[in-house]
Amino acid sequence: MATAQFGSETSQRGEWVRQANRFTDRIGSPDWPAEAGRYRLVVSLACPWAHRAVIVRRLLGLEDTISLGVVDPIRDDKGWRFTLDDGDRDPVLGIGYLSEAYLATDPSFSGRYTVPSLIDVPSGKVVTNDYPQITIDFSLRWKAFHRAGAPDLYPETLREEIDAVNAEVYRDVNNGVYRCGFATSQQAYDKAYAALFERLDALAARLADQRYLVGDTITEADVRLFTTLVRFDAVYHGHFKTNRNKLAELPVLWAYARDLFSTPGFGDTVDFDHIKRHYYGTHHQLNPSLIVPQGPDPRGWYEPHGREALGGRPFGSGTPPR
Template sequence: MVENNHSTDSTGEFQRSLSHFDDRILADPNAQWPVEPGRYRLVVSLACPWAHRMLIVRRLLGLESSISVGVTDPVQDERSWRFTLDPDDVDPVLGIGFIGDAYYAREPDYRGGISVPAIVDIPSGELVTNDYLQMTLDLSTEWGGFHRDGAPDLYPVALRPEIDEVIGLVFRDVNNGVYRSGFAAAQDKYDRAYNGLFNRLDWLEERLTGRRYLVGDTITEADIRLFTTLVRFDPVYHGHFKCNRNKLTEMPALWAYARDLYQTPGFTDTVNFDHIKRHYYQVHTDINPTKIVPLGPDLTNWDTPHGREALGGRPFGDGTPPPAPPEAEVFADWRL
């Protein structure tokens, strides 16, 4: 089984490949890819948790006018993520029908997986990077000269060691753990991933019972990386990926924490449950061969009061909430 640039090995364990294109866009004007507003286009799927966190960071930092965004259809075909949401099925900036075209413009003989998020150099049409682990950090650290006034510090220097430690654990057991459970092809591999996932969720439940955010008293990179998995947990991972010890709604601290973030400006308008559900249930035909998309769960409860303000904390620290997004970027309202 191959899912984009990921696979299941001969033992039945899910393996996530490292990003093949790991160039960085740097503030150094002499870099191969220098920071330059208007030069690059971010390509995302609203269904993808790795792309979703790029959208959130970009919104919170106010980089919408510096880095444009293209949104793919949530359902790929064998040629990769496609721009069928745009007129004539072509991205209006890049002039291509598939993000794979940018991969091949960069490396014509490339035979690996095609993934999002991806950043493309508009003048050349070449892919710059698909390194989802580094891209959000670079938005915080390399693009600082173009952050909006009042942008929060999502990766504060003093907290970076703790943030890095937390996001490493969350990646291994939660962000990637749901995939290791869902795509396991052997019982023992599934058992190991499932137990690691819920042990870590129990750890997070305890950690978040007495504190509003994962690290420090403001929203950081760690919260964004956890949120994009939590928001998909009950709609997708609980049933589709067999992560069914309990639902997110049955973990009081985590459920309140997820709602707190969801209701924070910069998060809500990036969440599209329609794209999320249709992608997972219609693309992973080895898991769901009928392609039937469940009608549930009820998602109106994401807007219910969470009570997390009582724990203190300042969502944006010394900064301010982001303004309303451009009309074309209220992604939560998108429907096919």
């Protein structure tokens, strides 16, 4: 590997490589039983990986079971900061920086402090920052605390298909936009750009005659795709050079994203201010001026999407979150 960049690394070919998750313990193990009030989910509202956990927590009704800490959208040299809270400290954990929880767990840790992180409140230690597993565990290992009418986001009969779709979406779309934005060679950028739009075209074809990615209800797969799509025009299209088309110029995906945006638990967890301030105000190498653009106009997200005509039941036999 070559020199570290943006908290991860670039290969000798200029390809961006995401940092591996350091903490991968699971709730439901003997050391970490599922208990209401014991754990705190720390997120940035700007981060798509953290946004997944916010959506799933809300859809399943875990707000009163797992508390939520939100960091400042601007990450400085010390990492994520709790400057949105009184005294610049998280009111539950009592820390000013997420790094304090990481170093309390592993004093030798020298990587990037990432969100989402699920932290054990009594000890102040990080249980997991394994973002793909956090949301799956919310569905499977916190069932006893789900609200009445919570949807099944990871139904057993569809898990193999959901996992396959998630793998493709992660490689080419979720992580693909970063591989475009942080590439340090033309060859690496071109490769990531081609894979991204080939996958978006394939997803559009898949969604042309079905409302959701897998089955006829919202699943984990829709959550994972949505958090990238909702950031696409605001930051990825320009900031990460993913500019073959805007999302608003891709009719099927634009309608699909608006359908989810209008669904309780999705649009009401989006913060475009945090999203734009983080990306444009943190990536100095990509945006030396740190100017945050005014657009795009968010009112387009509220336009009718017409996807109801495809059928489907957003929450299956369940109900929307409160």
